[in-house]
Amino acid sequence: xxxxxxxxxxxxxxxxxxxxxxxxxxxxxxxxxxxxxxxxxxxxxxxxxxxxxxxxxxxxxxxxxxxxxxxxxxxxxxxxxxxxxxxxxxxxxxxxxxxxxxxxxxxxxxxxxxxxxxxxxxxxxxxxxxxxxxxxxxxxxxxxxxxxxxxxxxxxxxxxxxxxxxxxxxxxxxxxxxxxxxxxxxxxxxxxxxxxxxxxxxxxxxxxxxxxxxxxxxxxxxxxxxxxxxxxxxxxxxxxxxxxxxxxxxxxxxxxxxxxxxxxxxxxxxxxxxxxxxxxxxxxxxxxxxxxxxxxxxxxxxxxxxxxxxxxxxxxxxxxxxxxxxxxxxxxx
Amino acid sequence: xxxxxxxxxxxxxxxxxxxxxxxxxxxxxxxxxxxxxxxxxxxxxxxxxxxxxxxxxxxxxxxxxxxxxxxxxxxxxxxxxxxxxxxxxxxxxxxxxxxxxxxxxxxxxxxxxxxxxxxxxxxxxxxxxxxxxxxxxxxxxxxxxxxxxxxxxxxxxxxxxxxxxxxxxxxxxxxxxxxxxxxxxxxxxxxxxxxxxxxxxxxxxxxxxxxxxxxxxxxxxxxxxxxxxxxxxxxxxxxxxxxxxxxxxxxxxxxxxxxxxxxxxxxxxxxxxxxxxxxxxxxxxxxxxxxxxxxxxxxxxxxxxxxxxxxxxxx
Numbered sequence: 311x312x313x314x315x316x317x318x319x320x321x322x323x324x325x326x327x328x329x330x331x332x333x334x335x336x337x338x339x340x341x342x343x344x345x346x347x348x349x350x351x352x353x354x355x356x357x358x359x360x361x362x363x364x365x366x367x368x369x370x371x372x373x374x375x376x377x378x379x380x381x382x383x384x385x386x387x388x389x390x391x392x393x394x395x396x397x398x399x400x401x402x403x404x405x406x407x408x409x410x411x412x413x414x415x416x417x418x419x420x421x422x423x424x425x426x427x428x429x430x431x432x433x434x435x436x437x438x439x440x441x442x443x444x445x446x447x448x449x450x451x452x453x454x455x456x457x458x459x460x461x462x463x464x465x466x467x468x469x470x471x472x473x474x475x476x477x478x479x480x481x482x483x484x485x486x487x488x489x490x491x492x493x494x495x496x497x498x499x500x501x502x503x504x505x506x507x508x509x510x511x512x513x514x515x516x517x518x519x520x521x522x523x524x525x526x527x528x529x530x531x532x533x534x535x536x537x538x539x540x541x542x543x544x545x546x547x548x549x550x551x552x553x554x555x556x557x558x559x560x561x562x563x564x565x566x567x568x569x570x571x572x573x574x575x576x577x578x579x580x581x582x583x584x585x586x587x588x589x590x591x592x593x594x595x596x597x598x599x600x601x602x603x604x605x606x607x608x609x610x611x612x613x614x615x616x617x618x619x620x621x622x623x624x625x626x627x628x629x630x631x632x633x634x635x636x637x638x639x640x641x642x643x
Numbered sequence: 644x645x646x647x648x649x650x651x652x653x654x655x656x657x658x659x660x661x662x663x664x665x666x667x668x669x670x671x672x673x674x675x676x677x678x679x680x681x682x683x684x685x686x687x688x689x690x691x692x693x694x695x696x697x698x699x700x701x702x703x704x705x706x707x708x709x710x711x712x713x714x715x716x717x718x719x720x721x722x723x724x725x726x727x728x729x730x731x732x733x734x735x736x737x738x739x740x741x742x743x744x745x746x747x748x749x750x751x752x753x754x755x756x757x758x759x760x761x762x763x764x765x766x767x768x769x770x771x772x773x774x775x776x777x778x779x780x781x782x783x784x785x786x787x788x789x790x791x792x793x794x795x796x797x798x799x800x801x802x803x804x805x806x807x808x809x810x811x812x813x814x815x816x817x818x819x820x821x822x823x824x825x826x827x828x829x830x831x832x833x834x835x836x837x838x839x840x841x842x843x844x845x846x847x848x849x850x851x852x853x854x855x856x857x858x859x860x861x862x863x864x865x866x867x868x869x870x871x872x873x874x875x876x877x878x879x880x881x882x883x884x885x886x887x888x889x890x891x892x893x894x895x896x897x898x899x900x901x902x903x904x905x906x907x908x909x910x911x912x913x914x915x916x917x918x919x920x921x922x923x924x925x926x927x928x929x930x931x932x933x934x935x936x937x938x939x940x941x942x943x944x945x946x947x948x949x950x951x952x953x954x955x956x957x958x
Contacts, residue, residue, distance in 0.1 A: 330848035334748040338762050341745060341818070345765050348780045355783065418676050421669075425677035429670065438677065441684050444944050447869075448687070449876030451911045451918075452933050456687060458918050459926055498683065505680075529659070531666040552771070559773025562878040562911075566920045592775050592879070599883045602782060615776045622776075626768045 349619065356616035358609040362393035367613065370398035374572040378598060382607045391606040397614070399574035403588030406489055406575060407564060408557045411496035416550055418497070419504035420539070426505070427512040428534045446502035454566035457495045462486040462567055465585060474582050487569030488585040495563055500553040507552060511545020512538055547632035555625045558592070558618065565593035591618055688937075695934020698927045708889040708913065710923065717925045720932050722890045723913035726806075727875050727939075730885070730909055733810035734874045738817040739867055745818075746825025746866075751851050770819035774812075778883035781812040785884075794904055795894035805894065806903040809885040813877060817870030824869065828862020829855055864950040872943045875936070878911040887912040889923075910936045 324332070360367055377395050384392035426438050466486025475484050515538045523533040539546075569587025572594065577583050589597075591614050601607045659667050706719030745762065753759040785794055786803035794805035832855055840850040856863065881887060886906030894904035908916075910932050916922050917929035 325846070327846040327848050331748075331752050334744050334752060335758075337741065337744040338748050338758070341741065342762060342765055345769060348777075351783050352776065352780060418680070421673045421676040422680050425673040429673055430677060434677065434681070438681060440944070440948065441681060443947075444688075444941070445684050447872045447876070447940050447944060449878070449911055449936060449940065451876070451878045451914045452691065452937060454920075455914055455918050455929055455933050456690070458920055459930075460690070501680075529662050529666055531659070531662065531670045535666075535669060555771035559771075559775070561773065561775045562882075562915060566915070566918060570920070592773050595775050595779065596879055596882060599778070602779075612779060615779045618773050619776050622772045623768055626764065626771045629767070629771075630764060 352612055352616050352619055355609060355612035358606075359393055359395060359613035360616075363395055366396055368398060368401055369396050370574070371396040374400055374594075378601075378607070378610070381610055382598075382601045382604050384604075384606055393606055393610070395610050395613070397591075399572045400589060400591055400594050400614070401617075402574045403489070403568070403572070404558065404590035404592075406588065407492050407496060407560075407568070407590050408554060410489070410493040411500060411557050412550060412554050414493065415497035415501035415504055415553065419501045419508055419549070419553075420546070422501070423505050423508035423512055424534060424539065427509050428530070428538065442502045442505050445498075446506065448499075450499060450560060450563040451566075453495050453499055454563035457491055457563065457567035461491045461495065462488075465491055470585050474585070478579065478582055478586070482571070482573050482586060484582070484585055484587070485569070486585075487567060487587050489568065489575050489588050490584040492564050492568040492588070492590075495567060496557055496560055499560065499563065500557050503556060504549045504553045507545055507549030508542070511542035511549070514545070515541045544632050548629055551625050551629035551632060555622055555629075558621055558625070560590075561592040561596050564590050565596050568593065570597060691930075691934055691937050694930040695937070698931040699934055700931075703928075703931055708908075710889060711925075713925075717917075717923060717928055720910065720913050720928070720935070723908045723910045723932065724935065726885070726891070726907040727909040727911075727936075729806060729903070729907075730810055730813060730881070731871050731874050733806060733903075734813035734817060735867065735871060737811060738814035738821055738870055738874075741814070742818050742821025742866065742870070743825055743863065746822045746829065747851055747856075749822070750826045750829035751847060751855070766819050766822050769815060770823075773879075774816050774877055775879040775883070777812045777815050778880040781808050781880070781884045784808075785811075792904075795906075804884055804886040804906050806885065806905070806907060809881055812880050812884055813874045816877060816880070817874050820869045820873060821863075821866040824862045824866025825859065828859030828866075831862070832858050861950045861953045865947050868943050868947045868950065872940055875909070875939060876911065878915055881909050881912045882915065885909070885912070887916065889913075889916070910939075 372394075374395065374397055380392050381395065384390065422438075426435055426442075430438065463486055465488055466484075469490070470484050470486065478484065519537055519541065520533055523537050524530065528536075568589055570589055570593070571587050572589050573587055575583050575586040575588050579586065595611055595614050595618075598607070598611055602611060659670055662670075700719075703719035704724065705721055707721050708723065709716065709718035711717035745766070749759055749762060782803050784790065785805070785808040786801050788799075788801060790803075791801045793807040795802040829851075836854060836858065837850055840854045841847075845853070885908065886892070887908050888906045889908055891902050891907045892905045893901035895901040913932045914929045914936065917925045917932065919926060921929075
């Protein structure tokens with residue numbers, strides 16, 4: 311790939327080409343250092359909170375909202391800083407929102423992707439593809455606004471019965487701001503991402519494999535389901551990982567529609583479980599970000615951010631692992 | 644990938660009447676979900692457009708927002724609109740050269756290979772990280788004394804929230820998109836184009852600048868547009884790092900620099916604060932601002948489509 315003739319020397323003794331390579335390399339190293347600094351700084355700020363709570367940080371016990379209040383006020387008046395924080399309701403809310411939305415949108419996105427790639431008539435395909443891209447780029451605050459003004463009142467009025475409201479009134483008030491609203495809108499937000507990745511994967515399935523099956527007299531649905539979808543498995547994993555990362559980091563929409571109280575929805579409540587409010591990690595950070603001025607609170611907030619960052623890193627590792635078999639077949643994800 | 648395979652010849656439609664019921668159910672399910680997806684998107688867009696047209700008034704664009712208790716008293720969204728533009732321009736001014744450089748390095752140089760692999764996975768991790776984490780990181784950096792000139796200071800305490808801080812962190816969320824698109828565009832150019840350029844004695848950097856980048860321009864433009872879309876759609880970073888004050892709240896009386904060192908808001912935070920869960924709670928204003936934001940995103944989408952169509956000749 312090297313150019314045939316050495317170009318004229320620049321005054322500095324380096325050829326312009328070498329200089330450009332060094333410059334770009336320095337740029338890359340700079341960004342890498344910045345990201346390294348990000349990780350180090352966040353974990354360093356987070357450490358006191360983890361150190362004082364140990365693994366119980368993730369455990370249940372007490373109400374995180376009250377704990378946050380206590381941590382925040384403890385920095386005033388030179389009192390002893392309080393660090394007690396048991397984030398289980400928040401972590402549980404994050405898990406519920408993420409897993410719920412990912413499961414829901416996985417099924418939907420898989421069928422829609424199969425439909426787009428194989429079964430949709432030409433005109434629907436031509437409409438659906440830009441629509442998917444559009445939906446993927448709608449800002450989350452607009453989803454949040456629609457959730458707050460349309461879905462939440464609907465849930466509050468028509469899904470939650472008065473009996474249900476009364477039955478849990480002594481624990482939590484049901485108003486429509488709920489896990490259900492969060493999961494539904496979140497899955498609407500992440501499914502375009504999944505559809506895009508899934509349909510790229512499905513399109514890359516060699517035509518001959520499908521035609522071989524069709525030639526044996528297997529019908530089109532079965533052929534595509536058994537051969538197309540199975541061949542595209544790495545793409546399915548990659549898309550799911552990407553969407554999970556997005557769901558995990560979704561902040562504003564969830565802060566708006568899930569209710570803003572750190573309550574752990576209890577599956578034992580039956581169907582009411584779905585309409586109970588909660589608040590995931592990212593939304594908690596957003597709503598407590600004004601309290602960064604208090605130093606124990608700051609460590610607690612950074613601890614939540616560190617958990618998010620760690621999960622994101624794990625997910626991108628999983629995505630990388632899922633892509634390896636794809637590389638083997640020469641397909642670019 | 645998709646463009647390589649020629650569109651399959653018009654298949655004769657096979658009737659599904661003879662299929663097993665489970666297969667027919669699956670097909671019906673796929674149709675239903677596909678149409679449902681279309682319907683939901685159409686409903687969202689049409690609802691936003693209708694609400695937007697109902698509540699958008701021309702004077703909203705030229706009046707400053709105010710903290711009023713009624714729709715009439717709370718003013719327009721001039722400042723948030725300008726804030727969105729300022730933030731987008733500033734963040735792209737950082738992210739675009741950076742992303743272009745990294746994309747070019749990854750595609751054209753990429754040695755040593757361990758560094759290239761490390762960069763790739765780091766950029767991927769950046770793409771997957773929640774923006775709220777960047778926002779918190781931003782508060783850490785910009786509260787350092789050395790960066791005091793970028794935000795307001797009060798008795799030696801650096802406030803750390805300003806347009807500079809927000810733009811710097813927003814550029815991090817646009818970066819992965821730009822890098823990925825630049826790289827993809829460069830890699831889609833056939834190798835013989837490079838070889839032809841080397842054969843006439845051009846260096847690698849000259850080839851990149853004069854031959855490859857112009858050819859990859861559609862991808863570069865696509866990446867930039869997607870980056871802008873991500874930047875103007877972000878809320879978390881703005882809330883934490885721009886202070887989300889309704890009006891521009893300059894740090895000093897120097898005309899431009901004072902504003903940029905001060906706090907402000909963008910359309911996204913305007914919507915966030917005006918939603919029933921926010922502090923101002925004027926849903927009509929929220930709808931109007933959301934409508935404008937959605938129009939901006941729609942325009943960007945169309946621009947991406949146009950850019951992509953132009954880029955097709957290389958495939």
